[in-house]
Amino acid sequence: xxxxxxxxxxxxxxxxxxxxxxxxxxxxxxxxxxxxxxxxxxxxxxxxxxxxxxxxxxxxxxxxxxxxxxxxxxxxxxxxxxxxxxxxxxxxxxxxxxxxxxxxxxxxxxxxxxxxxxxxxxxxxxxxxxxxxxxxxxxxxxxxxxxxxxxxxxxxxxxxxxxxxxxxxxxxxxxxxxxxxxxxxxxxxxxxxxxxxxxxxxxxxxxxxxxxxxxxxxxxxxxxxxxxxxxxxxxxxxxxxxxxxxxxxxxxxxxxxxxxxx
Numbered sequence: 001x002x003x004x005x006x007x008x009x010x011x012x013x014x015x016x017x018x019x020x021x022x023x024x025x026x027x028x029x030x031x032x033x034x035x036x037x038x039x040x041x042x043x044x045x046x047x048x049x050x051x052x053x054x055x056x057x058x059x060x061x062x063x064x065x066x067x068x069x070x071x072x073x074x075x076x077x078x079x080x081x082x083x084x085x086x087x088x089x090x091x092x093x094x095x096x097x098x099x100x101x102x103x104x105x106x107x108x109x110x111x112x113x114x115x116x117x118x119x120x121x122x123x124x125x126x127x128x129x130x131x132x133x134x135x136x137x138x139x140x141x142x143x144x145x146x147x148x149x150x151x152x153x154x155x156x157x158x159x160x161x162x163x164x165x166x167x168x169x170x171x172x173x174x175x176x177x178x179x180x181x182x183x184x185x186x187x188x189x190x191x192x193x194x195x196x197x198x199x200x201x202x203x204x205x206x207x208x209x210x211x212x213x214x215x216x217x218x219x220x221x222x223x224x225x226x227x228x229x230x231x232x233x234x235x236x237x238x239x240x241x242x243x244x245x246x247x248x249x250x251x252x253x254x255x256x257x258x259x260x261x262x
Contacts, residue, residue, distance in 0.1 A: 016202030016210035017195060021141070025223045028144075028216060032121050042146040042212075043117040043167075043184060046128025050215045051138035054145065054194035057111040062190060069190045073113065080105050103170040103185060114168070114185040115194065117147065123183075123238065126228050129221045130235070130247075132254070139218070146212040147186075147198075155201045163189040163197055225255050 012018045022028055036042065045054070058076070062069050077098060084104075095101050102112045118124050121144065128142040149167055156165045166187040188194055198211045216224070228234065235247035252258045 013206050013209055015199040016205040016208070017199055017213070018209050018211075019213040019215065021215045023217065023220075025216075025220050025227055028125065028214070028224075031214070036121070036146070039146075040119075041148055041150045042121075043119055043149050044121045044124035045115065045117045045145045045147070046124040046126065047143045047145070048128065048131050048133070049137040050140040050143040050213070052143070054115065056113045056115055056188070056190075058113045059190050059193075061111050073190065076111070077101060077105075080110055099166075099168050099185075099187060100170050102187070103168060106185065113190060114187055117184050117186060119184070120233075121146070122228060122231060122233050125224060126233050126238065128216070129224050130251075133218060141215045141217045142221075144214045144216065146214070147194075148210045151208075151210055152198060152201065159201065162200070163192060165194065165197060222255050225251065226258055229259050 012020060022031065047054075058073065062072060065072060081101060095104065102110075102114050104110075106112045106114045106116065116127070124144050128144050152165055153167055156162070168185040168187055170185075186194065188197060195211060195213070202210050235244045235251060238244065239247060252260055
């Protein structure tokens with residue numbers, strides 16, 4: 001039986017990617033529970049502005065650079081490795097490769113080639129709405145993305161010479177935020193956004209969705225954040241440190257009836 005969601009998704013489906021607008025938090029809940037609950041192969045990401053591309057912080061910073069991007073990236077990571085000396089505790093984990101270093105930096109403010117994802121659509125919803133709007137943000141709303149990890153990963157491995165998307169789940173223990181956020185990363189090319197890459201992978205695919213972009217209006221922010229807080233998804237649980245405690249307390253000031261830990 002074809003559901004209403006499947007009809008809507010297929011109507012806008014092009015090259016494996018579909019964009020859909022929903023109007024409320026309750027509609028998002030219905031989408032997850034009625035349509036996507038058994039689709040465990042999707043990973044999720046939230047972005048404050050629906051107009052933003054799916055691109056890493058380092059990609060945005062490199063756009064105005066004319067130097068070799070690979071060399072810049074190498075120097076940037078070396079700088080970070082040197083800067084962390086003596087700052088990872090008395091017995092830090094051994095980071096086996098550069099992806100582990102990027103993952104460590106990602107959750108401490110380093111510009112990296114990684115994108116954060118979660119296995120939880122609700123964690124993604126939190127990150128889509130947690131920050132207040134910027135004056136430069138569009139009025140299009142906020143975005144939650146669902147990426148079909150298995151098919152995208154397999155296609156990336158199959159295509160010889162194509163730009164690759166790598167899925168990363170670090171084992172290092174010095175990143176408790178990653179654990180609490182049920183997190184993982186994608187590591188993609190520097191000069192192309194992930195949506196464009198997926199469309200290239202699945203050109204002509206108009207029957208199965210590999211990337212879903214769900215757009216939710218800004219007006220739902222307060223309702224969504226309060227609903228997520230009642231589900232114990234907030235800064236305090238996702239950032240198990242003093243920064244999380246501070247951000248949780250700040251949210252209680254800015255969102256009416258948000259609640260507290262008392």
